[in-house]
Amino acid sequence: MIALRTNPATRWLLGAAVLASLALGANPARKAFVRALVGRDGQVPMDMFLGTSSGPGLAPAQHVRVVLLDGLGAATASGLPALSAVCAAGQELRIDVGFPTVSLPVQAALWTGRTQQQSGLQYRATQLEAPPAGATPSQVPGSVALAESHPEIVRSFGFTSTRPDPARDPEDPEAWRAAFPEQAVQAVASSSRLVHVHVLRVDEAGHAAGAASSAYTEAVRGADELLGRLRAASPADALWVVLADHGHRPAGGHGGEEPEIRIVRGCVAGPGIAPSPTVASIHLVDLARALADALGAELPSDARGRRWSDALADPAPGVTLPRPGAMRVAIAGLLAILAIGWGVRSDRSSRWWPRVPWALLVALVGIGVMHGWPSLSDPPVFAPRGLQLWLACVPAAVLALGLGLAGQSPRAQLAPALGLFAAALVLCRAPEAWLLPGLGLGEAGPPLMPRWSATVSVLFVVVRSVAEGAALAWLLRPLGTRLRSRTRAGA
Ligand SMILES: [Zn+2]
Structure with a gap:
């Protein structure tokens, strides 16, 4: 030797x-x-160029409703009636959520417009001590977020109130899970300018049994039904944004950069969104820009997401990957x-x-x-x-x-x-x-x-x-x- x-x-x-x-x-x-x-x-220092942005952004909206279906892969999402109705009323998207495909860091990108490499939140699973600077929810008075489980994620971004709230909601996770759909419907129907609903049953089924399982299919069906109820309760003038944060492997698991996991289906509908028969590919940081524009919030200065019309015009494939x-x-x-x-x-x-x-x-x-x-x-x-x-x-x-x-x-x-x-x-x-x-x-x-x-x-x-x-x-x-x-x- x-x-x-x-x-x-x-x-x-x-x-x-x-x-x-x-x-x-x-x-x-x-x-x-x-x-x-x-x-x-x-x-991670990285050269990322999404192009210069000069087109118009989304117009301010009186009500914004963001539903995140955690762990819903694009292939499974394609056949869902309530989700497809949102897409049909507006713009269907393929959203590149960046890398790694982990829930809290992906939501950080959604609410700050900074990629996982910029924020340094890459595999983070525990609640942030303070909301990241420039997070959109902390700039919207009365913003509300509800999480079916894992409330540490929605508690990280500066929403005015989050649910479950230890002061008023059941401590037992199962009791909260049972109350969650009705609470979500009430919140969506309220006059709050920003309501975010984080649905986790699909991700949980994915981890437990994989995306190829009947448990996953069942959870997806339930999540889509809930989306239908939420839509029905919404103020008529609301801007709707529905997306996933990542998909799941057939046997369960996410975190990597594979397109099946990283590129999710999104649907945006409401004021300012022209109904379109085509599917546009954008980056999650672009969607973050759209949300901030609709809510009159200011993203951190290094947020690279483009204005809505520019983002729709150029897919810039893979550009946010390190x-x-x-x-x-x-x-x-x-x-x-x-x-x-x-x-x-x-x-x-x-x-x-x-x-x-x-x-x-x-x-x-x-x-x-x-x-x-x-x-x-x-x-x-x-x-x-x-x-x-x-x-x-x-x-x-x-x-x-x-x-x-x-x-x-x-x-x-x-x-x-x-x-x-x-x-x-x-x-x-x-x-x-x-x-x-x-x-x-x-x-x-x-x-x-x-x-x-x-x-x-x-x-x-x-x-x-x-x-x-x-x-x-x-x-x-x-x-x-x-x-x-x-x-x-x-x-
Ligand atoms: Zn997960």
Whole structure:
């Protein structure tokens, strides 16, 4: 493993120490990585250009009603009667909610016009201590928000009042859930200028049983029925905005950047909205601008969302997604190529098979077949023990053991695996957001980047399982040598 001019026993011990640390250390390190990913706030500097905005914004509205159907994917949303009625009366939208697709950070973008990267609220799930500066609800006197559950989200944005209200609503979540539809209808019917209703049953069913389940379909139906009741109770002159904050995977889960999760159906109808037969693609920060304009609120100065007519005219696909820059991609590519080269050179004989990282390839195929391309929407990517990912790598571990016993250098497998791992770390900003701050250098943040953060979590498990097989082979090697020499001596 390590080309040192030392005696074989020292070499063996060193190799064993390196392999054992990789096999045993990978999972604790992965846990720390996942904790940093979901547990920290932190901004990401990024160049984002949505174009200059000169067209007219939405005209002020006397009443604005915002219904957010948490976790409702665009495909499922397309066939809903009450939702489709809102779209038919106005403008149907495909809304890019940005990354990551997590409820509180997405609502922060809706109410402030700043993306998750700008606000630094990326995987945040707990209530904000104070509303973000420039949040629209705090600028609208008498604004009201109701949440079916998880009231910490609506309590984060400066609404004048939120429900459930500990002073007047049932403390028991089930009792509140039963009272919620009627309370929502009353609020929507009231004279409050801004009423926001956060419906959560669809997201809850998605987490419990997945978007392909009958429980999800049932919850979606119930949510759409409630939307119909709310619409019927609304002041006639209200501007209606109905949207979701993300979709759900067929087996449940969200958080990643996949279009099925990130791009949701939205419907806007009412004063100032010309009924349109076409579907317009916009960004959530554009919708934030429209809401602020309708409510006479002022968004923070760095909010990039465009005025309504400009937003409708240019979909600017994917422009709010963070991306690794060219320099980062170059460094990652170089690391991967050097490491793969180092692995290939581990065997100088004329044989070709020991130069190929077979076990690594099998691990990647195993992950691909069982989990697809890694995504933060896939719950096993966060699981502390990584058991489901590890199971996909068991054949690779067995192969690494067999190849090691057959005499392949562990370097042939592990150098390329570590190279890919290092490349993914660079691509997800782990060096500056996680590793260096861990050593006291720079400011800690979440190592979050579409696609690459999930890949790092998966590659931790790949490195671990290949190292497990290689380590076992390495430990058994002296035994094999002794057995062979004894057999020879016996003959
Ligand atoms: Zn959720």
